[in-house]
Amino acid sequence: MFEYKIDAKGHIIEEKRYQYDMGDDVIRTEKFIYNEEGKVIEEISVPREGEASTTTFEYDKNGFLIFENDLFGSKYVNDEKGNIIAEYSVVDGDEELVSGYRYNENGLVKEFKEYSNSKCISTICYEYVLDNHNNWVRRMEFLINGSTDYKRTLSKITFRKIKYAD
Numbered sequence: 001m002f003e004y005k006i007d008a009k010g011h012i013i014e015e016k017r018y019q020y021d022m023g024d025d026v027i028r029t030e031k032f033i034y035n036e037e038g039k040v041i042e043e044i045s046v047p048r049e050g051e052a053s054t055t056t057f058e059y060d061k062n063g064f065l066i067f068e069n070d071l072f073g074s075k076y077v078n079d080e081k082g083n084i085i086a087e088y089s090v091v092d093g094d095e096e097l098v099s100g101y102r103y104n105e106n107g108l109v110k111e112f113k114e115y116s117n118s119k120c121i122s123t124i125c126y127e128y129v130l131d132n133h134n135n136w137v138r139r140m141e142f143l144i145n146g147s148t149d150y151k152r153t154l155s156k157i158t159f160r161k162i163k164y165a166d
Contacts, residue, residue: 041058072089075087138157
């Protein structure tokens with residue numbers, strides 16, 4: 001379960017994650033800091049045990065995410081709509097492709113590819129059921145077998161229940 005604190009502008013400024021199997025204990029708290037455009041520029045993650053970590057985010061002149069700086073670093077390439085289409089791991093100035101994305105006509109991820117040493121190691125395809133507001137209420141994930149048969153295997157179904165204000 002998640003619990004959110006929202007600021008006056010509608011931004012999530014704190015997220016608490018609860019773990020059911022151990023009661024209602026908070027397992028992690030995330031705090032967010034925003035820039036003037038409403039983009040997250042800093043995320044502070046505080047686990048129940050251990051040390052806090054900070055991730056910073058950088059955006060281009062169009063407001064598209066281009067860099068995430070955590071323990072390592074991630075560089076992003078965006079399409080003309082701002083969707084992330086490629087993610088590169090950045091370590092000591094060296095960049096390596098780690099993932100790629102393709103989107104459907106509604107801007108939802110339809111394909112995710114994971115790479116290692118510039119070679120695709122897994123592909124997940126997504127299919128959605130939308131409600132009357134064009135928000136997804138069911139997402140199906142299919143693993144694609146990378147051999148010559150390209151067999152699709154349903155691996156996960158996620159349901160969302162959305163309550164709309166009148």
